[in-house]
Amino acid sequence: MKQRLVLVLIAAVVLAVAGVVGWRLRNDPSGNSLGQNAYQHTAAILAIGPRPAGSQGLAKVRGYVKQELEKSGWSVKEQAFKRNTLKGEVEFVNVRARFAPKGTDAWAAVPEGILCAHIDSKDIPGMEFLGADDAASACAAIVEIGRHLASQKPEQAGKLELVFFDGEEGFSDSITTIDGLFGSREYAGVWRSQPKKPRFGILLDMIGHTNLRISLPVDSPEFLKNHVLAAATQEDVKKHFSVSDFTITDDHVPLNQVGIPTIDVIGDFSNFNWWHNQKGGKDDLSVISAESLDKSMRVTIRTLDRLFDKDQ
Numbered sequence: 001m002k003q004r005l006v007l008v009l010i011a012a013v014v015l016a017v018a019g020v021v022g023w024r025l026r027n028d029p030s031g032n033s034l035g036q037n038a039y040q041h042t043a044a045i046l047a048i049g050p051r052p053a054g055s056q057g058l059a060k061v062r063g064y065v066k067q068e069l070e071k072s073g074w075s076v077k078e079q080a081f082k083r084n085t086l087k088g089e090v091e092f093v094n095v096r097a098r099f100a101p102k103g104t105d106a107w108a109a110v111p112e113g114i115l116c117a118h119i120d121s122k123d124i125p126g127m128e129f130l131g132a133d134d135a136a137s138a139c140a141a142i143v144e145i146g147r148h149l150a151s152q153k154p155e156q157a158g159k160l161e162l163v164f165f166d167g168e169e170g171f172s173d174s175i176t177t178i179d180g181l182f183g184s185r186e187y188a189g190v191w192r193s194q195p196k197k198p199r200f201g202i203l204l205d206m207i208g209h210t211n212l213r214i215s216l217p218v219d220s221p222e223f224l225k226n227h228v229l230a231a232a233t234q235e236d237v238k239k240h241f242s243v244s245d246f247t248i249t250d251d252h253v254p255l256n257q258v259g260i261p262t263i264d265v266i267g268d269f270s271n272f273n274w275w276h277n278q279k280g281g282k283d284d285l286s287v288i289s290a291e292s293l294d295k296s297m298r299v300t301i302r303t304l305d306r307l308f309d310k311d312q
């Protein structure tokens with residue numbers, strides 16, 4: 001009898017914990033958490049297959065992102081250009097999205113902020129490299145944050161531009177300032193000569209992996225680093241965020257160079273065995289966690305709240 005009572009008590013505790021967890025995750029009218037929705041977008045992107053720059057797979061992923069953003073009311077534009085690369089001439093296409101009430105021109109005003117990620121996956125010869133967290137998950141998170149803001153905070157959505165950079169990955173083993181960052185360099189060029197520019201950028205890269213570990217580059221713009229870390233504290237996920245002791249070459253660099261202070265919210269990739277499938281792990285859906293996505297997205301949304309609220 002006593003044993004049965006213990007079992008009943010254990011079952012009650014398990015159910016109570018599951019209930020609390022379920023309640024915390026279900027903060028969206030659809031019944032899904034933001035992280036669960038982003039997980040589904042990640043799975044949909046990966047189902048298309050590899051998406052290196054210039055590939056059919058990437059064209060399909062662009063189509064998916066465009067369709068999902070337009071569904072939630074965003075106006076989508078493509079920025080196409082050709083560049084000579086180590087693999088010959090490649091056509092790159094950035095995807096840009098803005099939000100404005102129907103009947104008004106979403107592209108007329110300068111946005112206050114940019115939320116961005118890279119949409120291509122690295123071309124690794126002899127391997128079907130999917131780049132689940134590098135960076136399908138970040139694109140998925142931005143699609144879902146876009147939907148969330150359009151329905152819950154349309155005023156904020158109207159002050160943002162969402163950008164999906166092509167060609168972040170280099171064609172050689174590493175990213176350099178000439179091999180890689182093709183899309184962000186081209187995009188930054190749009191703003192270089194503009195007298196009025198967005199006042200901040202947030203780049204997401206590798207933000208949905210299990211056992212979330214985000215490591216901000218040491219040279220991040222101070223005010224953005226402070227906002228992200230404070231947002232992580234407010235969301236009770238600070239233990240997943242740290243500041244690394246090195247700089248990182250990523251899509252935030254060209255934006256910072258043209259005078260748009262931009263932070264790279266990036267996973268601690270040098271310690272991941274799945275990064276570029278280099279150390280035995282595979283960067284596929286198995287490394288993605290809806291809960292980690294949820295944490296990164298809540299911190300991003302909270303950071304935007306802080307940046308748009310002049311009192312914070």
Ligand SMILES: [Zn+2]
Nearest residue numbers: 122134169276
């Ligand atoms: Zn990569």
